[in-house]
Amino acid sequence: MSYQPVKFYQTGTFTVGNRLLDESDRSVQATTARNNSLNSGHRACQGCGEALGARYAIDAAMAASNRQLIAANATGCLEVFSTPYPETSWQMPWIHSLFGNAPAVASGVAAAMRIKGRTEVRVVAQGGDGSTTDIGFGCLSGMFERNDDVLYICYDNEGYMNTGVQRSSATPPAVRTATTMPLGPEPGNVFGQGKYLPAIAMAHRIPFVATATVADLRDLEHKVKHAINIRGAKYIHIFVPCPLGWGSASHDTINLAYMAKECGLFPVFQAEYGKITGVSKIRKPIPVEDYMKPQRRYAHLFGKNPALETIAKIQARADENISTYGLLEEGVN
Amino acid sequence: MTLKQIEGSHGVAETIALCRPEVICAYPISPQTHIVEGLGEMVKAGELRAEYLNVESEFAAMSVAIGSSAAGARTYTATASQGLLFMVEAVYNAAGLGLPIVMTVANRAIGAPINIWNDHSDSMSQRDCGWIQLFAETNQEAMDLHIQAFKLAEELSLPVMVCMDGFILTHAYERLDVPTQEQVDAFLPPFEPRQILDPSHPVSIGAMVGPEAFTEVRYLAHAKQLQALDLLPEISADFKKSFGRDSGGLIRPYKTEGAETIVIALGSVLGTIKDVIDEMQEAGCSIGVLGITSFRPFPLDAIRDALKGAKRIVVLEKCFAVGVGGIVATNVRMALEGSGQQVRTVVAGLGGRAITMSSLHAIFLEAMAGKLEALTFLDLNSEVVDHVLELERNVRLSGPVAESVLRNIGTVASNIA
Ligand SMILES: Cc1ncc(C[n+]2csc(CCOP(=O)(O)OP(=O)(O)O)c2C)c(N)n1
Numbered sequence A: 001m002s003y004q005p006v007k008f009y010q011t012g013t014f015t016v017g018n019r020l021l022d023e024s025d026r027s028v029q030a031t032t033a034r035n036n037s038l039n040s041g042h043r044a045c046q047g048c049g050e051a052l053g054a055r056y057a058i059d060a061a062m063a064a065s066n067r068q069l070i071a072a073n074a075t076g077c078l079e080v081f082s083t084p085y086p087e088t089s090w091q092m093p094w095i096h097s098l099f100g101n102a103p104a105v106a107s108g109v110a111a112a113m114r115i116k117g118r119t120e121v122r123v124v125a126q127g128g129d130g131s132t133t134d135i136g137f138g139c140l141s142g143m144f145e146r147n148d149d150v151l152y153i154c155y156d157n158e159g160y161m162n163t164g165v166q167r168s169s170a171t172p173p174a175v176r177t178a179t180t181m182p183l184g185p186e187p188g189n190v191f192g193q194g195k196y197l198p199a200i201a202m203a204h205r206i207p208f209v210a211t212a213t214v215a216d217l218r219d220l221e222h223k224v225k226h227a228i229n230i231r232g233a234k235y236i237h238i239f240v241p242c243p244l245g246w247g248s249a250s251h252d253t254i255n256l257a258y259m260a261k262e263c264g265l266f267p268v269f270q271a272e273y274g275k276i277t278g279v280s281k282i283r284k285p286i287p288v289e290d291y292m293k294p295q296r297r298y299a300h301l302f303g304k305n306p307a308l309e310t311i312a313k314i315q316a317r318a319d320e321n322i323s324t325y326g327l328l329e330e331g332v333n
Numbered sequence B: 001m002t003l004k005q006i007e008g009s010h011g012v013a014e015t016i017a018l019c020r021p022e023v024i025c026a027y028p029i030s031p032q033t034h035i036v037e038g039l040g041e042m043v044k045a046g047e048l049r050a051e052y053l054n055v056e057s058e059f060a061a062m063s064v065a066i067g068s069s070a071a072g073a074r075t076y077t078a079t080a081s082q083g084l085l086f087m088v089e090a091v092y093n094a095a096g097l098g099l100p101i102v103m104t105v106a107n108r109a110i111g112a113p114i115n116i117w118n119d120h121s122d123s124m125s126q127r128d129c130g131w132i133q134l135f136a137e138t139n140q141e142a143m144d145l146h147i148q149a150f151k152l153a154e155e156l157s158l159p160v161m162v163c164m165d166g167f168i169l170t171h172a173y174e175r176l177d178v179p180t181q182e183q184v185d186a187f188l189p190p191f192e193p194r195q196i197l198d199p200s201h202p203v204s205i206g207a208m209v210g211p212e213a214f215t216e217v218r219y220l221a222h223a224k225q226l227q228a229l230d231l232l233p234e235i236s237a238d239f240k241k242s243f244g245r246d247s248g249g250l251i252r253p254y255k256t257e258g259a260e261t262i263v264i265a266l267g268s269v270l271g272t273i274k275d276v277i278d279e280m281q282e283a284g285c286s287i288g289v290l291g292i293t294s295f296r297p298f299p300l301d302a303i304r305d306a307l308k309g310a311k312r313i314v315v316l317e318k319c320f321a322v323g324v325g326g327i328v329a330t331n332v333r334m335a336l337e338g339s340g341q342q343v344r345t346v347v348a349g350l351g352g353r354a355i356t357m358s359s360l361h362a363i364f365l366e367a368m369a370g371k372l373e374a375l376t377f378l379d380l381n382s383e384v385v386d387h388v389l390e391l392e393r394n395v396r397l398s399g400p401v402a403e404s405v406l407r408n409i410g411t412v413a414s415n416i417a
């Protein structure tokens, strides 16, 4: 895991560190030499976590590959808001084909680069959680299984946002979406078995799997930079709050991503060849309510008659993550 | 020229290899398997320098092809039937993106009921997807068409489907002329893409287009495909110069000069039809046959010219549009608009049913006598279908159609005995 040697407990975040660090340790976003791969002027909502995540990730990938990067993009918010013809925000070679095939398109690009001997060119594929965990799942698994030389980045905003906030298999239990309304005896999304893609990616024993959030730029950049130069299949799952779909304030995007990690609902770790090699510890444990309350998609669980049982079940999931991934610092409780 | 006694699929595989594909995606489905197996063998043995991807579905096969073609690699894949349907979304996408992918379709029926044998329902379902569609009459032509297909695809930056009859061609062993590498290299220059994903010239491909430009984009797809109407005969003539034989082009008339009745068909059945025409002409019948090589673009003018003077046209097709009738016939009617010529549709060979010379003979005589109905199913067992229709009228829970039909026909084994 990437941690700067200096800690900034006075602010409780890692975001102010750059000027105290060596130039070589500064984040890509902090340098004027960054590529602005996803340039300004696109049409994402204010405070869109996906836009932020993509900007961080792709700039880091550009920096790590000496700008020898090609991206394949699935249909979804990121694609729609970045390329309304005749405009494009992408300052890099970029292709959008379909909703469910970005991993395969990227495999094709990688194959073309290999046969042409252009080994310096690196390939990323990117898509939302719906594209990744549902419709593009077969192509993604195939790409992993063949160990194609592609870094796949999933921007997880926990729903089909581009089509108007419907449930995906990455939507958490109890959440309100347009297809899981807060009605009836069990309002919101069902408590299913879940479909946790980072673990599924690990089961393919690919060289590198990691999770990250837009709240920790340095960690995210580090993981992307590390992944981009590994040959073979890589997977990074980035937690990206969606103000529109979640009913949260635009200025809360980073805070929500931070709280998702701190409450244990979104574990941040990395794994090599199917084995976990690093975990971002929780620094200040918080109850899941703190994370849920600022989001209107959970509003039906609170109010006059809070759904205590449901909230307890969600807390139990967070607690299970905390023990499964060892998220607590030794001695912190 | 040295002829080799080989299987059609193998001939195609060897020919594809000579076209120097850089990326090949493979997913098995009968009757296409031997083609991709052949190519896989050549890549494994180091005889062919290409990336060979064993993908997890046809949808992935076409998607990989989209990626590699957009990145400037000459790309090939093959499929059939259910496989073609499984990749449909990507098939349309490849055309929309203007990517010069070449794909063989080893024509096969579509289920349910599942059926592995030959007809044209699969590629016909994709007639409006924007790909150029060429139909091979023989295995030699299938091989030749692939060489021409790469040239055409790369010239126009459009994908090309080469359709060859499953089993009838793919699995037939015959003497085939496999050209030399020098011949193919001289005919087919290296791929120089029109658009390419390259970090030194970054472009965005596949942007979202709204109502303000979508009609224009679609019109251009049409206009571009129509350019193949000029290009195909040119490429075919060049091919003849280099390889010494007629292959490709738009249409193939046979003894149509002065014929009152002209039969139209696509693919390998043309061979059988020509034999019937020979016999019938000898017996004094005024009948000829017109083969259509290029189904997309559809050569309206060439067909109109070729049919001039004919009184009636019999379109014999191995597919049909449920609920209306002939697919090829509908297109032929467009070519003949206002001419007053009568067009009759004969649906034949569905799911691999043999199209025999005697059945053809009988149906053509019927046509010439003016007795043929607008839509006829060749060798249809009316007793069986009437029985099933009757059953369904009387019994609501009448069970699955295919099984009901088979119950009345008896088992395959009992039929053979
Ligand atoms: C085959 C197909 N089915 C459905 C759609 C409609 N569709 C487009 S984007 C989208 C939602 C995308 O969700 P996700 O992948 O999570 O990305 P997000 O928009 O949330 O970033 C859907 C359902 C489509 N384009 N193609």
Ligand code: SF4
Pocket (backbone or CB within 6 Å): A043, A044, A045, A046, A047, A048, A049, A050, A051, A077, A078, A081, A157, A161, A162, A241, A242, A243, A244, A245
């Ligand atoms: S709907 Fe959500 S993911 Fe889509 S642009 Fe808006 S904030 Fe971003």
Ligand SMILES: [Mg+2]
Pocket (backbone or CB within 6 Å): A128, A129, A130, A155, A156, A157, A158, A159, A160, A161
């Ligand atoms: Mg999403």
